[in-house]
Amino acid sequence: MISYIELLASGAAIFLIYQWTSFHRTKSKLEHIPTLGSGWFILTYFDAWKFIFEGHTLIKAGYAKYQRGVFKIPTFTTSSGWLVMISDLGMIEDMRKAPLDVMSFRGASHDVLQSEHLLKDHIRTPPFHIPVARTPMTRAFVSKFGDVSEEIKAACGEWLDAGEDWKPFTLYQALIHVVCRASNRLFVGTPLCQDSEYLRIQEDWTIHLIVSSSILSKVPAFLKPAVAATMLQVRSGIKDIERLLGPTIQSRLDDMKQYGAGWEGKPNDMITWLIEGALPERRNVKDISMKIVFMNASSIHTTSISTTNALFELAARQEYIGPLRAEIEEAISTHGWTKDAMRQMRKLDSFIKESSRFAGTNAISMRRKVLKDFVFSNGVTVPAGITLAVASYSLQTDSEYYDDPTTFRGFRFSEMRDTGSDEFDPLRHQMITLDPTYMIFGYGRNACPGRFFAVNEVKAILAYIITTYDLKLEGDAAEAPVGSWSAGNRGAQKRKLD
Ligand code: HEM
Incomplete structure (x- = not known):
């Protein structure tokens, strides 16, 4: 009879042999791509841990060492265990042009988020929220801009209530509340956008997902289903939102059935847009609620981080406050709190863009999983199953593409818009424009809708804060805090703003 210990030892040996075989099978297909790190079986495990703590500096080192070429890094967040880094503009263009069934944004995201275990229902549901974000939402916020700015002012009054004296705020935390409330004014309207339980669940859900998927990515494949079963917060968050949104969605479904597609009185919000964009079998409380959770997850923390970056830089660089205030006040006095006023704020646009370029929100962008063997136009081959990503932070701090890249120049982009010799410069250098050397919103078909x-x-949040408050860093510090990096992603800075 074999003992418990013998059984465990045999299991461990089989596991190691299996890991060793699959490691070498994958590595042999990527032999032509240099490795950052040791490249040895067990040591790559430690390199993958190192990537979590030092990913951004490792990528920068690889970018310099291979001179904007290709290299690979071991990581826990891809199914192959490798992330192939790209920085050559020609190769980025090849990625941009590749069809969706060859380079998959979704495949790469599902690996990062461990969706197969944590978001099974989401995988089965078509991504009908993406065209909704791209078209009806983008169109509607022009007419809804007044509502959103009203919500921004009310939320700032609640979370950044300064009074006459200097008062310290943990900025990122306060901005999450402001962004969540303002975004949900557009997504679901009042009263839900002011409901503290609804807002708390939307704010926390992304954190639960990131923490759970990050833990799960380090668990051996055969144990993942059991570990995922203990991660209840991701599923319970969706259920809670379903409970809170359910009655509104159901009554909208009933009304749309009764009054038809052309129903004139239908509310202009995300619930309507999602119902209209969904296939008939997806027009139900569960699927619509889940998409609203996803919209919140895609928007709240990303928007809060960008706003935090800009405000910290501004608090550290007081000389920008005067010119920005003057620009904002002029635009608002001419156009009121409207989208047109925001368009006039070129210096503010530039300041936000520069603060994201300078601080960086991610060391990598444009993460794509290769679904069919791919040959780049320079001859580099990448087999199916491998995940690629662009070394975006290295590109946006490279002197080849930016003059004096390590200096913060808040009006860098507005000056380029005003003085550029090319007729497209005014468009090219605004923040929303996609650019392979500035990938805060990604690039190509899956760029942020x-x-x-x-x-x-x-812009609206900053415009309100800049014209309503004075700000400075705690202790009159002269430099914005740097924030913490994890696996190439940068969290927001946590230092206080007075
Ligand atoms: C400053 C704020 C934001 C940043 C920095 C940001 C950044 C990004 C990035 C980097 C991607 C991946 C693009 C790629 O890989 O090419 C993305 C995708 C996405 N974003 Fe944003 N985002 C922001 C705000 C928003 C908002 C407000 C919404 C919706 C209300 C949104 C919805 C989405 C969606 C749905 C996707 C997935 C696109 C797809 O699957 O094709 N994002 N975003």
């Missing part, structure tokens, strides 16, 4: 709303929302 919410960026038009996001940029205007960040």
